[in-house]
Amino acid sequence: MRILFVSSSYPVENDKRFLSGLITAFVDRGHEVMVLAAHSKGLPLEQVVDGVRVKRFKYFPEGLQSLAYGSGMADNIGVFAAKFQVPFYVLACMLAVLRAVGEFKPDIVQVLWGFPQGFAVWLASRISSFHFAVHLFGADVFLTRRFRMPFLVSLGANAADLVTTNSVVVNEAALALGVRNPVVRFFGGFDAEKFSGESVERFPFKIFSLGRFVERKGFKYLVRAMPLILERFPSATLEIGGDGPLRAGLVSEIDAAGVSDSVRLIGVVSEDGIADRFSSSSVFVLPSVVDSVGDTEGGVGVVLLEAMAVGTPVVASRVGGIPDLVEDGVNGLLVSEKSPGEIAYAVCRLFSDSVLSSGLSLTGKGFVKSRFSYDFVAGEFELLYGGTK
Secondary structure, eight states: OEEEEEESOSSOTTOTHHHHHHHHHHHHTTOEEEEEEEOOTTSOSEEEETTEEEEEEOOSOGGGOOSSSTTOHHHHTTSHHHHHTHHHHHHHHHHHHHHHHHHHOOSEEEEESIIIIIHHHHHHHTTSOOOEEEEEOSHHHHHHHHTTOTHHHHHHHHHSSEEEESSHHHHHHHHHTTOOSOEEOOOOOBOTTTTSSOOSOOOTTEEEEESOSSGGGOHHHHHHHHHHHHHHOTTOEEEEEOOOTTHHHHHHHHHHHTOTTTEEEEESOOTTTHHHHHHTOSEEEEOOOOOTTSOOOOSSOHHHHHHHHTTOOEEEESOTTHHHHOOBTTTBEEEOTTOHHHHHHHHHHHHHOHHHHHHHHHHHHHHHHHHOBHHHHHHHHHHHHHTTO
């Protein structure tokens, strides 16, 4: 099968695993794949990445392009200069899709994000006939809901041969926008070989978290939980990996909480070192929240999959798509968003109850390995594509 993926970015900056791992799995399964993505300064217009042919389109003067990459389109579009670029982006994407379809002649065009890619592909489909599928991650749905322009997602989604969503909560939001018959299928996964088991010593009372330093990740609530954790476990430590626009604010939170001796911001974690970071931790915490503009985790969270795959017990907020993955008390612990007290209580439970911690570890590992490896997810989409012909 020839599959053309249309994305806002590729690979995703500072999070290469998010898309490239799954798309490479389609290549490994014998499909011919091409990726069409937006351009950004310093990136080649065409290259081969891990066996995948990637073509990028310019949508504005190169030094001024600011919609894709970085913090992601949902955050970038809040800047006026970036917002002004949206019509140019849609037009450039539409023209690039028409060229790619003519050259590559795909059996299916898989559109990633309902807006702006879905809207642009819908426009292209009015000019040239081709099969296409739209996947809604959440940020696209929440964005169009925020601007009260549901048609930006629904037009493309309802013209597609197949519409999938990353979680139950995104599915419900898509239905509310007028999208017909969306199917819940997580697009993502983890590298089953890299995260095959514990590879380093697990340190007692070590907490790990990872992600972009943006509001919806909720890291400040985890920092605020640390004084409560340290009351019971004075030797507890917290490492937070990643970077982003709220780094300075997070440093201020650490200072204000008086936990600078116990909390470290370790920067962006390399691809080669990430499995060891999970393996060496006693607990992984994902304190996500619904942010001030209504955005949250659209999917289950790749970092949760990776933590569970190596057997690290997880604590996560009960928001977005996270409850689709984490069943409270079965394969992890769920807490209310923006609740340092609940985070602290859950972490201390795992520190003090080895039976609970081991049970969650074993159950979580088995669950994600059976349903969320890149190869398994690619196989699920293969079956769905078969039904679009």
